[in-house]
Amino acid sequence: MQSQTSEITLGPVLFNWNPENWRDFYFRIADEAPVETVYLGEVICFKRAPLFEPQFEAVASRLKAAGKTVVFSTLAEVMSKHERRLVESICAEPTALVEANDGSALLQLRGRPHHAGPYINVYNERTLAVLARGGTCNICLPPEMPAAAIGALCPEAAKLGVTLEVQVFGRLPLALSARCYHARAHGRTKDSCQFICENDPDGMPLRTLEDKPFLTVNGVQTMSHDYLNLIGELADLQAMGVSRFRLSPHSCDMVEVATIFRAVLDRGIDTAEAAARLDALKVGAPFSNGFYYGKAGHSWDRPRPH
Amino acid sequence: MSEAQGYQKPELVCPAGTPAALRAAVDAGADAVYCGLQNATNARNFPGLNFTPAELDQSLAYAHARNAKVLLAVNTFPPAGKFEMWGEAIDRAAKLGVDAVIVADMGVADYAARTHPNLRLHLSVQAGASSPEAIRYYCEEFGIKRVVLPRMLTVAEIAELHRQIPCEIEAFVFGNIGMMAEGRCSLTNYVTGLSTNMDGICSPAADVHYEEDAERNLTTRLGEYVIDRFACGESAGYTTICKGRYLCGAQTGGYYAFEEPVSLNLSALLPDLMRAGVTALKIEGRQRSRAYVKSVVSAFRKAVDDIMAGRDAAFASLLALTEGRRETEGAFPSKRWR
Numbered sequence: 001m002q003s004q005t006s007e008i009t010l011g012p013v014l015f016n017w018n019p020e021n022w023r024d025f026y027f028r029i030a031d032e033a034p035v036e037t038v039y040l041g042e043v044i045c046f047k048r049a050p051l052f053e054p055q056f057e058a059v060a061s062r063l064k065a066a067g068k069t070v071v072f073s074t075l076a077e078v079m080s081k082h083e084r085r086l087v088e089s090i091c092a093e094p095t096a097l098v099e100a101n102d103g104s105a106l107l108q109l110r111g112r113p114h115h116a117g118p119y120i121n122v123y124n125e126r127t128l129a130v131l132a133r134g135g136t137c138n139i140c141l142p143p144e145m146p147a148a149a150i151g152a153l154c155p156e157a158a159k160l161g162v163t164l165e166v167q168v169f170g171r172l173p174l175a176l177s178a179r180c181y182h183a184r185a186h187g188r189t190k191d192s193c194q195f196i197c198e199n200d201p202d203g204m205p206l207r208t209l210e211d212k213p214f215l216t217v218n219g220v221q222t223m224s225h226d227y228l229n230l231i232g233e234l235a236d237l238q239a240m241g242v243s244r245f246r247l248s249p250h251s252c253d254m255v256e257v258a259t260i261f262r263a264v265l266d267r268g269i270d271t272a273e274a275a276a277r278l279d280a281l282k283v284g285a286p287f288s289n290g291f292y293y294g295k296a297g298h299s300w301d302r303p304r305p306h
Numbered sequence: 307m308s309e310a311q312g313y314q315k316p317e318l319v320c321p322a323g324t325p326a327a328l329r330a331a332v333d334a335g336a337d338a339v340y341c342g343l344q345n346a347t348n349a350r351n352f353p354g355l356n357f358t359p360a361e362l363d364q365s366l367a368y369a370h371a372r373n374a375k376v377l378l379a380v381n382t383f384p385p386a387g388k389f390e391m392w393g394e395a396i397d398r399a400a401k402l403g404v405d406a407v408i409v410a411d412m413g414v415a416d417y418a419a420r421t422h423p424n425l426r427l428h429l430s431v432q433a434g435a436s437s438p439e440a441i442r443y444y445c446e447e448f449g450i451k452r453v454v455l456p457r458m459l460t461v462a463e464i465a466e467l468h469r470q471i472p473c474e475i476e477a478f479v480f481g482n483i484g485m486m487a488e489g490r491c492s493l494t495n496y497v498t499g500l501s502t503n504m505d506g507i508c509s510p511a512a513d514v515h516y517e518e519d520a521e522r523n524l525t526t527r528l529g530e531y532v533i534d535r536f537a538c539g540e541s542a543g544y545t546t547i548c549k550g551r552y553l554c555g556a557q558t559g560g561y562y563a564f565e566e567p568v569s570l571n572l573s574a575l576l577p578d579l580m581r582a583g584v585t586a587l588k589i590e591g592r593q594r595s596r597a598y599v600k601s602v603v604s605a606f607r608k609a610v611d612d613i614m615a616g617r618d619a620a621f622a623s624l625l626a627l628t629e630g631r632r633e634t635e636g637a638f639p640s641k642r643w644r
Contacts, residue, residue, distance in 0.1 A: 010350060027512075051446055058445070076490075077436070077487060078436065078437045078439075078440065079349050079436040079437055079456075079458065079463070080463075083437070084437055084438075084439065087439075101556070102434075102437075102440055103433075103434075103435050103437070103440030103441075103443045103444065104437045104438075104440040104443070105439075106440075106443050107439045107442055107443035107446075108439065110443075116570030119490065121383050121410075121411065121412075121490075121503065122391050122412075122487060123383040123384060123385050123386065123411065123412070123413075123503070123504065124383070124384045124385060124386045124387075124388075124411070124413045125386050125389065126389060126412075126413025126414070126416055126417055127383075127411060127412040127413035127416075128413075129413075129416075130412045130413060130416050130447065131412070134447075142492075143492070144495050144496075144501055144503070144504075145385070145494040146385070147388060148385075149385035149386045149387060149388075150386075151387075152385075152386035152387030153386035153387075156386070161582065163387075172492070172496065174491065174492045174493050174496050175486040175487070175490060175491040175492065175493050175548070176486065176487045176490045176491075177458075177485055177487055177564070178456075178458030178487065178635075178637060178643075179458075179485065179564070179643065179644045180644060181457075181564060184563070184564075185554050185556045185557060185561075185563065186470065186556050189642050189643075189644060190641075191641060191642070193643070204554060204555070204556075205554065205555070206552045206553070206554050206563055207552060207553040207554070208531050208532040208533075208552060208553070209525075209532045209534070209535050209551060209552070209553065209560050210532045211553065212531065214531055214552065215493075215552070215563075217554070222486070222493065222564075232389075248482050249623075259474040290499065291492075291495065291496075291498075294499065295499045296495070296496065296497055296498055296499040296529060297492065297495055297496035297497075297499075298496055298497065299499075300462065
């Protein structure tokens with residue numbers, strides 16, 4: 001099944017970073033990170049999009065000049081006029097490669113090659129076939145997909161010429177809501193938020209009443225506290241036929257993260273060394289890989305050396 | 307005349323977790339009843355709920371004899387390699403003559419549309435189609451006839467949406483209100499290993515544990531995570547992750563990070579919803595008792611009939627039935643809820 005070369009991809013920055021830091025982050029990715037594809041665009045909150053607008057073209061150009069494929073990601077939750085307009089403006093660019101994250105983008109991208117993001121529910125062969133006939137050429141699977149289902153999906157994807165992508169690093173996106181929980185925590189609403197989310201570059205921690213770290217709030221999105229880490233599962237995923245491995249950006253050293261994952265794909269280092277180097281990043285939260293094994297998402301099986 | 311006031315008489319769509327609840331709903335005046343099979347193909351896959359094929363067959367006969375419709379929810383997302391069970395549910399629905407199937411997964415919708423072109427399809431709230439474009443996508447791809455709207459739109463937005471889509475609208479008016487966008491929540495799976503999307507399970511009872519301390523304070527735990535804690539005498543509802551209390555730096559002490567344990571009650575907005583062009587009013591609660599279904603359906607039946615006849619609708623009795631006796635109009639009246 002391993003017919004294609006494996007790529008490391010960088011998912012969109014999901015948090016509200018300072019725009020200059022955001023730009024510099026991507027400049028460094030362009031110059032130093034061994035990633036082939038970079039997803040760019042605001043996925044969580046339409047109100048944040050204008051903040052990055054002034055830097056957008058410089059970032060996209062720099063990434064392209066460095067030989068990266070740039071894919072433009074659309075909003076995951078689309079309802080209001082503003083949100084619809086934002087999706088429309090991205091899909092209206094005829095030559096851009098776009099990753100759809102909701103049904104409205106799928107409608108607008110139908111008939112031309114595009115990606116389907118992890119916020120589109122692609123769980124089975126038949127859904128994959130529906131998307132493929134509409135022009136979807138790459139699907140990033142929902143993070144809760146267990147290995148058994150990923151494996152069962154791969155032959156259909158290969159048959160229809162669709163590449164499959166799986167998130168392998170970073171906090172897990174777990175839920176979306178119409179309500180902004182960042183604003184709520186600070187006694188504000190989505191309309192009056194004053195961009196309070198900008199203070200939390202990796203999201204706002206929620207702890208249980210026992211003071212145990214649990215979830216992470218990112219505006220309308222709820223994420224895991226722990227960081228997904230499938231460094232030990234890369235070889236299995238490759239063997240199944242998955243060819244793209246997505247890193248979800250955090251404030252830790254993402255160039256180092258990309259370098260580690262690339263090295264394991266190339267069999268340059270073993271998983272034990274890779275796991276130790278990822279531990280050394282001190283991301284401030286445990287790692288998890290439970291979803292992959294069909295178990296509670298927060299659980300963690302430490303990679304066995306191979 | 308009601309027609310002159312711009313009201314369209316809505317269909318009252320009511321929940322049935324058991325054949326007894328279905329009969330209660332039909333007897334209380336439901337225009338349609340929705341239910342599911344006893345497996346992961348529906349989003350209320352709880353022990354002791356739902357219908358065997360024989361029960362579905364008998365219930366269809368009961369409902370149809372009384373001029374009520376039966377809608378079958380096949381509204382979860384089959385993981386690759388297990389599609390067959392969902393395909394069988396669709397085949398069964400077509401064979402038994404259900405009035406519509408409520409689907410969420412694109413693959414299931416595609417299977418139904420191609421295999422049974424005469425089977426009427428409704429788009430489940432689990433599909434999360436919240437914009438005219440997303441709804442049009444499903445209508446064009448699969449011939450969807452009605453969309454069940456996510457509980458996040460205001461009445462004004464629903465009215466606006468109505469003008470831009472080629473299908474009917476069904477809107478929730480009463481019952482439990484989940485805080486997360488339906489079909490896009492893996493919180494239960496993250497904590498328990500059971501998926502809302504793939505297994506039809508939210509906050510499974512087997513993983514919920516209650517611990518009482520010496521002062522009779524009650525701690526609710528899902529898996530290994532504390533979801534809420536109730537002081538002695540405080541009313542403790544059935545807790546889901548999205549209605550629990552947590553700690554964060556911006557708050558002192560536990561707070562409801564997502565939503566308080568309230569129920570949706572749009573009875574006061576019924577005339578507005580009817581004017582907004584809503585074809586069907588949906589009552590949540592397949593997990594509720596037959597007595598509950600009877601009370602709520604009766605109250606809404608009377609209210610809809612009163613409004614159509616130009617009378618004021620009275621709803622006082624409904625408050626006692628809401629979760630924790632607290633209710634909300636949720637997102638529907640204004641954007642400030644967000």
